[in-house]
Structures are given as structure tokens and as C-alpha cells.
Amino acid sequence: MRLTRAGMVAERITRGFWPVWTILFALIAALAFGLHESLPIEAVWSGGVxxxxxxxxxxVRGVVRFRWPSREEALERLDRTLPGRPIAALSDAQALGGEDAGSAYVWRRHVDRMADRAMEARAPAPDLRVARFDRFALRYAALSAFALALIFGSLWRVTDVPGLVTGGGNAAAAGTGPTWEAWAEPPTYTGLPSLYLNAVEANALTLPEGSRIxxxxxxxxxxxxxxxxxxxRPPLQPDAPAAPVDTAAMRAIEFEAIRSGRLAITGEGGRSWQLTIQPDTPPEVQFAGEVMREADGRxxxxxxxxxxxxxxxxRAVITLDLDAADRRYGLATAPEPRDPLVFDLPMPITGSRADFTEALVEDASKHxxxxLPVxxxxxxxxxxGQTGLSEPMALDLPARRFFDPVAAAVIELRRxxxxxxxxxxxxxxxxxxxxxxxxxxxRNERAYLMLRVAMRRLDAALAQxxxxxxxxxxxxxxxxEIATLIEDGGLADALERMRQAQERLSEAIRNGATPEEIQKLMDELRQATDDYIRQLAENMERRGADEPNQQADGGQTITGDQLQQMxxxxxxxxxxxxxxxxxxxxDQLSRMMENLRVTEGQSGEGQRGPGGQAMExxxxxxxxxxxxxxxxxRELQRQFGQQGQGDGQQEGEQGQQGQQQGQQGEGANPDGMRPGEGRMPGNLAxxxxxxxxxxxxxxxxxxxxPSDERDAARRSLGEAGEAMEGAEEALRRGDLPDALDRQAEAIENLREGMRSLGEALAQNMPNQPGNQGEAFGQDSPESARDPLGRTTGQNGRIGTDENLLQGPDVYRRARDILDEIRRRSGEQTxxxxxxxxxxxxxxxx
Structure with a gap:
């Protein structure tokens, strides 16, 4: 009963007096954070009242509403928590049948059960929830502010309140005399820390311009x-009227330091500093080279x-240089006013912006x-906020060039x-x-129709x-759009058809299509690729006629036979x-077709010098x-095929050998053997x-x-010849594993010799036809890559002429190769x- 009444008292106090401590918590938090020090004295007095x-x-509200719980209310509260209301039953009397012994016995048994149940009573937990009274949760906001004041504020500031009331200054000043605090805060963009001048021992300070004191x-x-x-700011004149007296206990003074000078706090405990202000120089910007024009107009x-x-x-601001323009034909009339063309300059994402070099890359082809001269x-x-300007640079605004005469005419009409x-x-x-x-x-019917539609729309608009x-x-x-269609001709459509054919073939490969479906899709890809090559060759021929030195896609070259073999x-x-x-x-073919140019014929011997012939x-x-x-x-696999493979796999390898020999033709069979016929080691020797x-x-x-590179090439070729001689002897002995090792050594030496010879020719004959854009045994952009990521050899053969460990990430490449060797060595079949x-x-x- 006592616990129940105590809980009811706590409930009524909480519900009646929660506004009291809400206001108290909020008031203490405001004082602990020093709100009374930064507000005017009138606001402080108003807030206090x-x-x-x-x-x-x-x-008053809490006292009026509070009522001490009675014993009866506590009994009722406790009884509601028990099943059957046993406390009320114990205070009741039998109304009917008191003379009947049976009824009296039943009543006594009922009273005994209620007494036992009443003995199990426990005091109910008080309900301290006041959410229905405080719908805006003001109590939680005040409690949070009070907790933050305890952590980050200072409860000692509450002692300043009596000083505000009596007007006798703050407590610190009353006990210790006048005091001061001073800070110097550099501008945020400098990244420099703030200085607490009370803790700075030096009297001479250097601060950046714009520092806040x-x-x-x-x-x-x-x-x-x-x-x-x-x-x-101008100093106060002696005869000027005095400033109004500030009766507050604390005075705050702020200003910006823009020039060197003296700062002093005069009076008891004062101090002075000689400040040197570093001026913030305006930024500088300049061009770091000539503008470069990309093939796509950027x-x-x-x-x-x-x-x-x-x-x-x-930013880069581009304006029209009207005096330098050729004012003829459509440019003879006065131009309509246009705002300058503005591009935002790229800024470094990481690192310092104090001194950097970047490149502005934009495309103004449609402007x-x-x-035109700009x-x-x-x-x-x-x-x-200071601005730095570069020297103006005069140039023709770079944009995409149109080599087709009709396309160029349409672009001129657009201009x-x-x-x-x-x-x-x-x-x-x-x-x-x-x-x-x-x-x-x-020649493009679609471009003609689009041009006629545009012409009719122009005529209709002019008629109005x-x-x-x-x-x-x-x-x-x-x-x-019309000029682009005319310039590219069917190239864009042909490229899109080739991409669609490649996508359909890739989808068929992933879904496990039948050989007939794959063959059909492969024929479509061949046809689309042939169309793309023809269109690209026509475009390149037109570009070469108008501008002989123009090279597309970095001078990369591929022939039709190479694509066919791939x-x-x-x-x-x-x-x-x-x-x-x-x-x-x-996938490699798709990327290569988008980046390479096409030449007719095999290798163009008429344009190849002696160096190119030697390399070939x-x-x-x-x-x-x-x-x-x-x-x-393959001969080694056939000899030992029955030990590790079934008949089906052996037949597949023989079919593969026959197919490859059939593709090579007679030139690849100097011993006159028919395709598919096995070769003995003696013939190989x-x-x-x-x-x-x-x-x-x-x-x-x-x-x-003669040069070091040429001597290195001769040494590598000599070592390749020695390896070939060792492979020949191994083949005559029938030792195919040793022959394979020596042949691999010969191939590596041949590649090294070709690289050295290419370097020698590039140094001795830099302008010779055939030295430009050719591989010379090095990695070249025109080489496609095989499924293992290796650069292919010439004439489309799926082999590699490169050092497999070239490039910036040689360690990852070596690790990938070793992982592949380990994977294959684990296949016991x-x-x-x-x-x-x-x-x-x-x-x-």
C-alpha cells in the first residue's frame, strides 16, 4: 500500500510540475552557454522576467492540481491490478443466504481464496508518461540542452547573473579586477589555425590579410x-563626442586586419602587439602551350x-574577334549580339591548388x-575574391572539320x-x-530528304x-544532323549494324545456340564488317585527298585480310x-574496329623501304x-593422346590441326603434305x-x-639461330619436349632481335616510309589482342610478337600468367x- 501511494505521488508530481523543471533546465543551459553575455542587457532582463x-x-499550476492520494484510492489502484478484485471482496459481506449453512460455507471458501490472492499483490509501477500533456516534447529539448551545457558549457557562468541584477559587473571582475580575452582568426581559405592571443607570448605577430580580430x-x-x-578605420578625434558608455559587464569588439600596425589593450593588465599583415596577392593564370585540336572536334x-x-x-572566356574575321558571303552582314562563350576551368580534385597545371578540354563544334577568329x-x-587574368590569345575556335564538300556547305549555311x-x-x-x-x-537519300524538310520549314517560317x-x-x-550524316555517309549505320551483329553473336554464345545459328550470325557479322570497312575506307580516301597529313585514330592500320583471319x-x-x-x-575485335583505320591490299610493298622489308x-x-x-x-599431344585423353578429344585435336593447315594454304606447307596429314619429327626437323x-x-x-641497337639485334638473331639448331637436333632425336623448349627460346630471341632492329631503324631512318606507325617488334596501337591479352602479330595471326612483361603493371601480368599455368597444371585430363x-x-x- 505504501509503495502504491508513493508511486501515485510520483505520478501526480510529474504530471503537475513537469513545466517547472523544463523551464529550469532551459534557463540553466542558456546561462551556462553564456547567452546572457552576448545579448543586450534589455534582452537579458526581458528573458529573466x-x-x-x-x-x-x-x-502555481502544479500546486493547484496536486492532491495527495488517499488510502481508498491506493486500495482501488492496487485492487485493479489483481484478477477478481480480491481486496474489494474481502471488505464485502454475504447479502443473501446467510442462514443457509451451504451458502455460508461457499462464501467463506470464496473469501479464503480472495485472501490468498490478495497476499500475492505487488505494488504497480507508476505511470510517469506525460506525452499527452507535452505534445511538442519540450521537456526532452530542455533536458538535451542541459546535458550539452554540462558537457560543453560552464555552470560557473550562472554566477554572473547576480552581477547583472545588481549592476556590479561579473564575478570574475569583482574578485580579480578587469580582464580581457583576444583571438586572431585567419580566413578559412588559408587553412591556418586561430590564435588565442592571451596564450601567445610574442609581441610581434604575422597574420594573413583579412584575419578577424x-x-x-x-x-x-x-x-x-x-x-x-x-x-x-579612422581614429577617434580628441574633440569628437565620446561614444555612448557601455554599462554591460562584457564588451565585444571585432574588426578585420587589412594592414600592418599596432594593436593594444590599455589599462590594468593590458597588452600590445605589433602585427605584420601579409598581403593576399591576386592569383595568376597563363596558357601552358598551344591549343590542341582533337579529331572529333574537341x-x-x-x-x-x-x-x-x-x-x-x-573560367575561360571566349569572345568573337570581329576585326580578324573574313567578312564575306554570309558573314558580310552585322552579327547578332551573343554572350561570350564561357567554359569552367578544371580544378585539381586532390592535392594543392597553390600551383598546378591542367588542361581545358571542351567541344565547341556546335557554337x-x-x-571563326576568337x-x-x-x-x-x-x-x-581576387581575380587574375591571362593574356588574351587569338585563335580560330577549334571544332569538328567536315571534309565532304556537301557536308561542309551545310555547316557553312548553319554558321x-x-x-x-x-x-x-x-x-x-x-x-x-x-x-x-x-x-x-x-548520295545519301536520307540526308537529301532531311535537307528538303529543313528547307521547307525555313521557307514557311520566312513567309510568316x-x-x-x-x-x-x-x-x-x-x-x-544532316551534315554529320553526309560526312559519315553510311559509316555510322554500318558501325551500328556491325555492333548489333556482334551483340547477337555474343548473346548466342552465352545462351549456347546451335552451330547452325552461330554460323548464320557469323555470316552476318562478316557482311556487316565488310560494309564497315568499305565505308571507312571511302571516308579515309576522302580525308586523305583534302588533307594529306591528316591521320585518323592515331595512325592505326589494319587490312581486310587481318580482319578475315581474326x-x-x-x-x-x-x-x-x-x-x-x-x-x-x-570483344577485342569490337574495340579494334572502332579504333583502327583501314588500308587496301596486303602490306603495301611499294611504300616500304629496306628497313620495312627486313622487318617483314x-x-x-x-x-x-x-x-x-x-x-x-600437336605432334607431342598425338603421340601421348591415348594415355591422357579419350578418342573424342584426340579426334577434335586432329580436326583442329587439319583446319589450321587448311587456312594456312600451300605457302604454309613447304614439305608438300596434305592438310590434316600427320607430321613426323624428321619432317619437322x-x-x-x-x-x-x-x-x-x-x-x-x-x-x-652500325649502332648499339643494330649490334644487339644481330646478337639476338644469332642466339635465335643457335636455339633453332638445338631444336633441329632434338627433333631428329625425337625429343619433342626439348625441341619445344629450344623453339620457345628461338621465338623469344627473334622478338628481341626485332625490337632492337626496330629501334635502330627508328633512330637511323626516322622519315623513311614504313617507319611511321609500324610496330618494329614493339607494342603498337594497331595491334589487336588475343584472348590472353597479348598483342597479335602481323597479318591478323593470333600470336604475339611482344614481350609479355611490358607495361606499367608487369607484376600483375606475371601473376596472371602464373595463375593460368597453375590452373592448367591442375587439370589431370x-x-x-x-x-x-x-x-x-x-x-x-
Missing amino acids: LSICGLAWAL TLRLYGEPDTLSVEETVSG MSQPFSARDDHGVEAG AWAH RMQLEVTDGR DLLWTRDNGRRVSQVLHALTHRPEGLL GPLSSEMRDELAEAFW MDEIQRLMEEGRMAEAQELL DLRQTLREQQQLSDEAF DRQQSLRDMLRQQEGGLPGA RPSEELDYLRRLLDRF
Whole structure:
């Protein structure tokens, strides 16, 4: 009963007096955070009066509503928590049947059960929830503020309140006299920390320009004063009226330091500092080279910028140089006013912005000033808002070039229309003349129809009056699409058809399509690729006629036979069930077709010098050595195929050998054997001897002037010949594993010799035809990559002429190769001789 009554008392106190401690918590938090020190004295007095009134109201409200719980209320509360209300039953009496012994017995038994149940009573927990009274959770907000004041504030500031009431100053000043605090806060963009001047021992300080000085003076107004000459404000004249007396216990003074001078706090305990202000110099920006024009119309302008604290932002402002423009034809009329063309300069994402070099890369091909004389000026801004400008640079605004005469004419009409809408009738007349007899001029029917539609829209708009800016912009966009379609011709459509054919073939590979479906899709890919090559060749021929030095896609070259052999390799891999490798090679083909240019014929011997011919002979020797090594390995597999493979796998390998020999033709079978016929080691040895003799002839006729690179090439070729001789002897002994090792050594030496010879030719004959854009045994951009990521050899052969450990990430490449060797060595279904060979590789590396 006592616990129940105590709980009811707690409930009624909580519900009646929660506004009291809510106001108290909020008031203490405000005082602990020093709110009374920063507010005007009138606001402090007003807040104090309101707080006292609120506390009085809350106390009166709580006292009026509070009522001490009685014993009966506690019994009722306790009884409600028990099943059957046993306490009420114990105080009841039998109303009927008191004379009946049976009824009296039943009643006594009932009373006994209620007594037992009452003995199990426990005091109920008090319900202290006041959410229905405090719907805005003000009590929690005040409690949170109080907790933060305990952690981050100072409860000693509450003792300043009596000083405010009596006007006697703060407690600290009353006990210790006048005091002061001072801070110097540099601008945030400098990244420098704030200084607490009370703790700084030196009297000479160096601060950046714009530093914020904050002073707080505690005590009577006439005890401490401030003298400074760093803010630039005029000093107070002797005969000037005095400033109003600040009767507050604390005075706050803030100003910005913009020049060197003296800062002093005069009075008891005062101090002075000699401040040296470092001026914030404006940022600087300049061009770091000539503008570079990309093939797709983008311009790349390098620039460098610097600032003492860092550049915040920058932009490039491009304006039309009207005096330098060729004012003829559509440019003869006055142009419509246009805002300057503005590009944001790229800023470093990481690192310092105090001194950096970047490149502005933008495409202004669709702008009205494309290819016209302009003046470009760079502008950068620092954190203080100061601006730095570069010297203006005069240039023709870089944009995409159109080599097709009709496309160039459409672009010129577009430029005239954007120059001024007054050129609308002239543009309409030229369009009528251009489309009057389009035979032989407009070969693209779709482009012709689009041009006629644009012409009719222009005529209709001119018939209604002056051309609107919206219609001008729509027509300019239409002219751009037409010119692009004419310039690219069917190239874009052919490329899209080739991509779709590649996607369909990739989907068929992933879904496990039948061989008939794959063959059909492969034929579609061949046809689409042929169309793309033809269109690309026509475009390149047109570009070369108009601009002989123009090179597309970095001067990369690939022939039709190379693409044909690569697609043959894709089909062979699919027929053998090696779908993953086929998919990888298909992806390589897709990337290569988008980045390479096309030349007709095989290798263009008419344009190849002696150095190029020597390189081609070495490449042919390397290819034949690789073929010979492949055949020796297949011969080794066939000899031991029954030990580690079934008949089906052996037949697949023989079919693969026959297919490859059939693709090579008679030139790849010097011994006259029919495709698919097995080769004995003796025949392989004769071919190896022929290759060694051929290499000796090539070694004796190396072109070029004597140099270290040429001597290195001769040494590498000599070592390759010795390895070939060792492979020949091993083949005659029938030791195929040893022959494979020596052949691999010969291939590596051949590659090294070709690289050295390429370097020698590049140094001795840099301008010789055939030295530009050729591999010379090095990695070249025109080389595709096989499924293992290796650069392919010449004529589309899926082999590699490169050092596998070249490039910036050689360690990852070596690790990938070792992982692949380990994976294959763990497949026990492979022939034992192949497994032995793989284990020897692991032991060696």
C-alpha cells in the first residue's frame, strides 16, 4: 500500500510540475552557454522576467492540481491490478443466504481464496508518461540542452547573473579586477589555425590579410580600452563626442586586419602587439602551350595557375574577334549580339591548388563561332575574391572539320544562319540550288530528304515574317544532323549494324545456340564488317585527298585480310567449344574496329623501304617458327593422346590441326603434305633447318648504319639461330619436349632481335616510309589482342610478337600468367607430357 501511494505521488508530481523543471533546465543551459553575455542587457532582463513568470505560473499550476492520494484510492489502484478484485471482496459481506449453512460455507471458501490472492499483490509501477500533456516534447529539448551545457558549457557562468541584477559587473571582475580575452582568426581559405592571443607570448605577430580580430573586455567600461591601427578605420578625434558608455559587464569588439600596425589593450593588465599583415596577392593564370585540336572536334588547352593560398575557381572566356574575321558571303552582314562563350576551368580534385597545371578540354563544334577568329582569356579567382587574368590569345575556335564538300556547305549555311537571322533568305536560296539536281551530289537519300524538310520549314517560317530565334536554333540542329550524316555517309549505320551483329553473336554464345545459328550470325557479322570497312575506307580516301597529313585514330592500320583471319579464328574457337576465348576475341575485335583505320591490299610493298622489308622478313620467319612450334606440340599431344585423353578429344585435336593447315594454304606447307596429314619429327626437323638457314641470310643482310641497337639485334638473331639448331637436333632425336623448349627460346630471341632492329631503324631512318606507325617488334596501337591479352602479330595471326612483361603493371601480368599455368597444371585430363611441360615452367619461374 505504501509503495502504491508513493508511486501515485510520483505520478501526480510529474504530471503537475513537469513545466517547472523544463523551464529550469532551459534557463540553466542558456546561462551556462553564456547567452546572457552576448545579448543586450534589455534582452537579458526581458528573458529573466519571462522565465520568472513562467516558473511562478508552473509552480502555481502544479500546486493547484496536486492532491495527495488517499488510502481508498491506493486500495482501488492496487485492487485493479489483481484478477477478481480480491481486496474489494474481502471488505464485502454475504447479502443473501446467510442462514443457509451451504451458502455460508461457499462464501467463506470464496473469501479464503480472495485472501490468498490478495497476499500475492505487488505494488504497480507508476505511470510517469506525460506525452499527452507535452505534445511538442519540450521537456526532452530542455533536458538535451542541459546535458550539452554540462558537457560543453560552464555552470560557473550562472554566477554572473547576480552581477547583472545588481549592476556590479561579473564575478570574475569583482574578485580579480578587469580582464580581457583576444583571438586572431585567419580566413578559412588559408587553412591556418586561430590564435588565442592571451596564450601567445610574442609581441610581434604575422597574420594573413583579412584575419578577424575579436576582443572581449570584462569590467567597468573605463578600466580597459582598445587602440589599433590595423583595421583602417579612422581614429577617434580628441574633440569628437565620446561614444555612448557601455554599462554591460562584457564588451565585444571585432574588426578585420587589412594592414600592418599596432594593436593594444590599455589599462590594468593590458597588452600590445605589433602585427605584420601579409598581403593576399591576386592569383595568376597563363596558357601552358598551344591549343590542341582533337579529331572529333574537341580542343585541349593546357594552362597553369598559382596563388599564395590556392585557386578557388576559374573560367575561360571566349569572345568573337570581329576585326580578324573574313567578312564575306554570309558573314558580310552585322552579327547578332551573343554572350561570350564561357567554359569552367578544371580544378585539381586532390592535392594543392597553390600551383598546378591542367588542361581545358571542351567541344565547341556546335557554337556559332566555330572555326571563326576568337580571343580566349583565362580568369581565376582565389578565396578572397581576387581575380587574375591571362593574356588574351587569338585563335580560330577549334571544332569538328567536315571534309565532304556537301557536308561542309551545310555547316557553312548553319554558321550563316546562326551569325544572323537576316541570312535566312540567302540560306534558303542556297538550299534550293543545292537540292535542285542532287544526282551525284547527295548520295545519301536520307540526308537529301532531311535537307528538303529543313528547307521547307525555313521557307514557311520566312513567309510568316522575321525568323524567330527558336526556329533558327531548331534549323541549326537539323543542319548539324544532316551534315554529320553526309560526312559519315553510311559509316555510322554500318558501325551500328556491325555492333548489333556482334551483340547477337555474343548473346548466342552465352545462351549456347546451335552451330547452325552461330554460323548464320557469323555470316552476318562478316557482311556487316565488310560494309564497315568499305565505308571507312571511302571516308579515309576522302580525308586523305583534302588533307594529306591528316591521320585518323592515331595512325592505326589494319587490312581486310587481318580482319578475315581474326574472324576465322573466332569461328574456329566456337567450333571447338572454346566459347569463353571466342567471346574475348570478339570483344577485342569490337574495340579494334572502332579504333583502327583501314588500308587496301596486303602490306603495301611499294611504300616500304629496306628497313620495312627486313622487318617483314623477320616477321615471316617468326610466324613460321610459331607454326612449327605449334605443330610440334600437336605432334607431342598425338603421340601421348591415348594415355591422357579419350578418342573424342584426340579426334577434335586432329580436326583442329587439319583446319589450321587448311587456312594456312600451300605457302604454309613447304614439305608438300596434305592438310590434316600427320607430321613426323624428321619432317619437322627439315623445316626447322630451312628456317635456320633463312634466318642466317636475314642476319647477314640487316639494314641500317652500325649502332648499339643494330649490334644487339644481330646478337639476338644469332642466339635465335643457335636455339633453332638445338631444336633441329632434338627433333631428329625425337625429343619433342626439348625441341619445344629450344623453339620457345628461338621465338623469344627473334622478338628481341626485332625490337632492337626496330629501334635502330627508328633512330637511323626516322622519315623513311614504313617507319611511321609500324610496330618494329614493339607494342603498337594497331595491334589487336588475343584472348590472353597479348598483342597479335602481323597479318591478323593470333600470336604475339611482344614481350609479355611490358607495361606499367608487369607484376600483375606475371601473376596472371602464373595463375593460368597453375590452373592448367591442375587439370589431370591433359596429356602427361603437357603437364610435365607446365610443371617445368612452374619450377623455372
